[in-house]
Amino acid sequence: MPVLTMREAISQALWEEMERDERVFILGEEVGVWGGTYAVTKGFYDHFGPERVRDTPIAEGVIVGAANGAALAGLRPVAELMTINFAFLAMDQIVNHSAKLRSMFGGQFTVPIVIRTVGGGGRQLGATHSQTPDAVFAHFPGLKVVSPGTPADAKGLLKSAIRTDDPVMFIEHATLYQVRGEVPEGEVLEPIGVSKIQRLGRDVTIVTYAKMLQTSLLAAEGLAKEGIEVEIVDLRSLRPLDMGPVVESFKRTNRAVVVEEGWQSYGVGAEVVARLYEQAFDHVDAPIRRVSQKEVPLPYNQTLEQLALPQVEDVMRAVKEVL
Amino acid sequence: MERSEKLRLYREMVLVRRLEEASATLYQQGKIGGFLHLYIGQEAVGSGVVSARRPQDRVITAYRDHGIAIACGMPARIVLAELLGKATGCSKGKGGSMHLADPSLNFWGGHAIVGAHLPLAAGLALADRYQGNESATICLFGDGATNIGYFHEALNLSSVWKLPVLWVCENNKYGMGTAVERASAVSEMRQKAEGYSMPSARADGMDVLAVRQAAETALEQVRSQGPFFLEVATYRFRGHSMGDPERYRAGEEVRRWQEDDPIGRFRQHLLGTRVAAEKDLDALEAEAQAEIGEAVRFAEESPEPAPESLFADVYVEEAG
Numbered sequence: 001m002p003v004l005t006m007r008e009a010i011s012q013a014l015w016e017e018m019e020r021d022e023r024v025f026i027l028g029e030e031v032g033v034w035g036g037t038y039a040v041t042k043g044f045y046d047h048f049g050p051e052r053v054r055d056t057p058i059a060e061g062v063i064v065g066a067a068n069g070a071a072l073a074g075l076r077p078v079a080e081l082m083t084i085n086f087a088f089l090a091m092d093q094i095v096n097h098s099a100k101l102r103s104m105f106g107g108q109f110t111v112p113i114v115i116r117t118v119g120g121g122g123r124q125l126g127a128t129h130s131q132t133p134d135a136v137f138a139h140f141p142g143l144k145v146v147s148p149g150t151p152a153d154a155k156g157l158l159k160s161a162i163r164t165d166d167p168v169m170f171i172e173h174a175t176l177y178q179v180r181g182e183v184p185e186g187e188v189l190e191p192i193g194v195s196k197i198q199r200l201g202r203d204v205t206i207v208t209y210a211k212m213l214q215t216s217l218l219a220a221e222g223l224a225k226e227g228i229e230v231e232i233v234d235l236r237s238l239r240p241l242d243m244g245p246v247v248e249s250f251k252r253t254n255r256a257v258v259v260e261e262g263w264q265s266y267g268v269g270a271e272v273v274a275r276l277y278e279q280a281f282d283h284v285d286a287p288i289r290r291v292s293q294k295e296v297p298l299p300y301n302q303t304l305e306q307l308a309l310p311q312v313e314d315v316m317r318a319v320k321e322v323l
Numbered sequence: 324m325e326r327s328e329k330l331r332l333y334r335e336m337v338l339v340r341r342l343e344e345a346s347a348t349l350y351q352q353g354k355i356g357g358f359l360h361l362y363i364g365q366e367a368v369g370s371g372v373v374s375a376r377r378p379q380d381r382v383i384t385a386y387r388d389h390g391i392a393i394a395c396g397m398p399a400r401i402v403l404a405e406l407l408g409k410a411t412g413c414s415k416g417k418g419g420s421m422h423l424a425d426p427s428l429n430f431w432g433g434h435a436i437v438g439a440h441l442p443l444a445a446g447l448a449l450a451d452r453y454q455g456n457e458s459a460t461i462c463l464f465g466d467g468a469t470n471i472g473y474f475h476e477a478l479n480l481s482s483v484w485k486l487p488v489l490w491v492c493e494n495n496k497y498g499m500g501t502a503v504e505r506a507s508a509v510s511e512m513r514q515k516a517e518g519y520s521m522p523s524a525r526a527d528g529m530d531v532l533a534v535r536q537a538a539e540t541a542l543e544q545v546r547s548q549g550p551f552f553l554e555v556a557t558y559r560f561r562g563h564s565m566g567d568p569e570r571y572r573a574g575e576e577v578r579r580w581q582e583d584d585p586i587g588r589f590r591q592h593l594l595g596t597r598v599a600a601e602k603d604l605d606a607l608e609a610e611a612q613a614e615i616g617e618a619v620r621f622a623e624e625s626p627e628p629a630p631e632s633l634f635a636d637v638y639v640e641e642a643g
Contacts, residue, residue, distance in 0.1 A: 025453065051453060057483065062442040062476035069446020072431060073381075075453060077446075096436050097443065105424045105432065106415030107636035141637055165639035193641070240641060 001184060007177040009151035010116075011040050013158040014078065016186070018048055021076060024162055027054040028063055028080030028116075037082055038118060038177055060086050064093035064115060068101065068167075071113040076162060084119035084171060085131050098167035099142030112165045114158075119147075120173040120211055120261060121309055127297035130305075132262035134210075135271070137169045138238035144192055145238040147171040149213030151181040153236055156190025164192060173211040173261075193240035197249065201229035204319050205249040207272050208259040209235040212291075212310065216259050219315035230319055238268060246272065247280050254285035255322040259315055264292040289318040324532070326598050330607060332374060332531055333593060336366040336586050338611040339390040342399050343561075345615050346389065346406055346420075350565050354623070355406045359420050362390035364560035367585035368493050369394045369463070371526075371534025372555070375542055376461060381429050381451075383444050384463040386421035387493075387559075388433040391463060395430035397423065400618035409625035416628045417636075437498075438464065438473035441490075445477045448486040459487045459545045461538075467498025469512045475519075478550070482519040485549035489541050490516070492554045493528065499563045500571035516552035528557030529585045532592070560584075 004012065018024045025048075026041060032055040035042035045053045056063050060081055067079035081087050087094060094115065101109045121130035138145045144166050148154040154172070161168040198213060199220055208216045213234050220230045231249050235241065250256050256276060258269035269290035276288060294308040343361040350359045362369065365387070373382055373394035384391045392402050397413060405412025406420050413425050424432035431447060434440035444462035451458040468474055469492060481488045492512045496503055504510060513523035522544060526537035534555055541551045558580040562569050569577075593599045 054484075057476070057479060059476040059480065061473050062445060062480050065439065065442020065473065065477070066446035066449055066480060069443035069448075070450040070453070071446070072426075072443065073447045073450030073454075075450045092436055092439055093442065097439060102639070103636045104414065104418050104422050106413065106417050108414065108424055108426055110639060144638075 001182040003180050004151050004183040005177060006151045006154050006172070006179045007038065007040055009155040009183045010158055010172065011042070012183070013155040014041065015044070017159055017162045018052065023074065023076045024078065025052040025054065025075065026078045026080060027056050027067060029056055029058055029082050031055060031080050036080070038174070060089035061093060064090040064098065067113045067115070068093055068097050068111055071111045072101065072109055076112050078114045078116055078162065081115060081117040083129060084117045084133060085129050087115070087117055094137070094143070094169070095140055099140045103142060110165050111167045114161045114168045114170050116170045116172065118172050118174050120175055121293070121298045121305060122175050124300055124302055124305060126300045130298040132293065134171055134238055135262055135267045138268070142167070143239060144168040145171065146192055146236065147173070147210040147238065148236060149176070149198070149210050149234050151179065152183045152188070153190055155183050156188040157192060157236065160189050160192050163189070168192070171210070176211055176214065179214060190236070193237045193242050195242040195245045196234050196236060197231060197245055198234045199230065199232040201231040203228050203253060203255070204230045204322055205246070205253045205256040206230050206232045206259055206315070206319070207235065207246050207256060208232065209238070210261070212259045212261050215310065215312055216315055218312045219319065222312065222316055223319055228319060228323065235268070241271065243275050243279060246276065250276055250280050251283045254283050257289045257291060257315065257318045257322060259291045259310060261293055261310060263295055264290050265295065267292060286322040289322050291315050291318045324535070328374070329593060329598055330603070332370050333589055333604065334607040334611055335370050335394060336531065336589065337608050338399060338614060339366045339369070339393050340586060341611050341615040342389060342393065342402065342618070345403070345619055347565065349406065349619070355420065356408065357419050358386070359406070359565045360387040360563065361559070361561045362387055364580065364585070365493060365495060365528065365557045366390055367531035367534055367589070368528045368555045368557050371531045372461060372463065372491055372538040375535050375538035376459070378429065379456065379458040380542070381431055381447050381458060381460040383431040383440050383447065383460065384433065385437065385440060385465060385468065386433065386435045387465070388421065388423050392423040392430060392433070395425070396428045397425055397430065398618070399615055400621040403618045403622035404625050407622045407625070408627070409622060410628040410632070411621070411625040415632065438468040438471035440464070441468065441473050441477035444488055445481050445486055448481065448488045449484065451487060457546070459489055459542055461489045461491060463491045463493055465498060466492060466494040466496070466503050466507065466512055469515055470498070470506055474515070478516065478519045478521065481550040482521050487545050488550045489538070489545045490550060490552045491538070492552070493557055494554055495557050495559045497563070497571065500567070502571065511554060513552050513554040521550050521552050523552035523554065525554045525556065528555035529583050529588055531585060531589050
């Protein structure tokens with residue numbers, strides 16, 4: 001099986017879907033002539049042309065708004081928001097329109113859009129360009145929220161996101177583009193709303209996704225050397241949230257740590273922990289821990305920034321605390 | 324214009340007026356919840372503009388949408404059923420007054436966030452161009468919407484991409500209770516189109532034939548050259564919504580405008596040009612009145628949405 005970077009896997013998914021379906025087109029800032037600020041759409045403009053790879057003004061409201069409108073009229077737009085921090089400028093379109101146009105009009109409308117965007121910290125971009133507000137978007141019924149942690153999942157989930165008739169926020173992590181992994185060729189469709197066990201282990205269940213999957217895998221290697229075997233469940237989709245494999249794993253290990261890059265308050269961890277207590281209370285052998293970003297706007301200084309972000313050691317410590 | 328078309332327009336405007344009067348009564352009776360924004364006084368804008376379209380042209384508007392829905396061909400009983408939150412409403416009772424739509428009539432809503440449907444209009448027009456359709460999108464909005472970022476983003480994009488959109492600003496002099504001159508840096512909204520290199524025109528919104536003519540001319544431009552901005556001067560005779568104390572305008576001002584009632588003016592025109600006699604117009608008014616009476620009955624007798632419909636249509640497919 002070919003080994004690809006996350007960037008190549010995402011690019012391949014987009015390319016294949018555009019070849020497959022003429023209704024699929026891309027719009028966003030610097031997606032065309034520039035080739036994408038993360039180089040995901042490099043070569044697309046020359047191959048698919050300016051009608052299907054549309055450079056927009058720097059105006060997030062109308063990027064998502066026009067994508068919503070085009071989707072209503074039968075196209076399948078992939079709107080790129082350069083970073084998830086800029087999605088706040090399009091919040092009304094995402095929350096009040098993408099997520100609601102179908103149910104609010106009694107099912108008369110279909111909004112098959114994908115909002116591809118990039119989140120996460122760790123690149124010294126300062127407080128406004130480094131956020132991981134995934135949970136904010138997962139709050140709203142009507143949206144699907146997907147965030148892959150491996151190249152294979154990135155490809156398979158993006159293809160599914162483009163094909164589903166519902167609006168999808170597809171959140172990529174800025175520091176995962178160089179991560180490599182085996183990616184099946186051609187038609188791979190990973191289902192949205194299905195969690196996946198990425199590592200087997202008997203002692204503790206780690207529930208995580210996206211960048212923190214990679215961090216958790218590293219922590220698992222370190223813990224294995226100390227004789228601790230963790231099982232890792234990758235959520236992959238935050239909405240719909242598939243608790244099946246999480247609960248199943250927890251019933252075997254009776255101990256869990258939830259690892260997320262975003263802030264703890266009202267976050268993904270809060271949701272997962274609450275559901276675990278609701279669905280598997282009788283199996284709890286230790287208080288469930290959360291590992292997450294410190295509750296501060298992320299600083300520019302590298303040392304401070306890394307201090308605020310969850311590290312491998314933080315995960316290892318939390319696992320030992322629940323043992 | 325054919326005589327029959329003039330009479331159709333007259334009947335439609337009267338129908339909208341009677342619909343809105345019936346809605347106000349139903350609201351006061353507590354049968355309509357939430358917000359209710361009446362179109363009374365602005366009927367000539369909706370009927371004039373929408374009647375200029377071809378069937379393939381799309382229409383999208385803001386929350387003062389009952390008159391636009393009727394002009395697009397939605398039956399009054401379906402409008403009223405939605406206002407009463409019934410299962411037989413166009414949006415199955417989930418949208419209410421501000422969210423009327425029927426894509427089969429090429430009517431794309433009824434949108435409740437000021438300015439937010441302007442980007443949607445740009446997207447609808449983009450889809451038509453992408454697919455090679457010979458369609459235009461007509462997007463109506465109030466003067467208040469011209470001060471929000473969406474307006475500028477959408478007008479700019481439509482001009483850069485030469486999208487087939489007719490932007491129609493219904494300038495009724497107030498954004499809720501704030502007069503245009505207290506909210507906008509320029510007094511004519513069409514001046515804002517100049518910043519986007521977009522041609523524009525103004526029309527008298529109390530004269531349905533003038534609106535129709537202006538919209539026809541504008542749509543020709545849209546089809547051949549791209550976006551066009553049409554500002555229509557109008558006035559709402561009622562408050563912004565039900566329950567508006569109207570402290571921001573004098574009763575005398577409202578009375579002056581009411582003397583220039585678009586329906587009264589059109590009636591005088593039809594009589595003066597001998598297109599119709601009193602009895603012809605009286606008969607149309609009686610028809611409209613009867614249609615609204617039947618529509619109210621239909622809406623009131625329609626079933627409530629079933630409790631199990633609560634979870635319907637949130638997603639096309641829950642997972643997958």
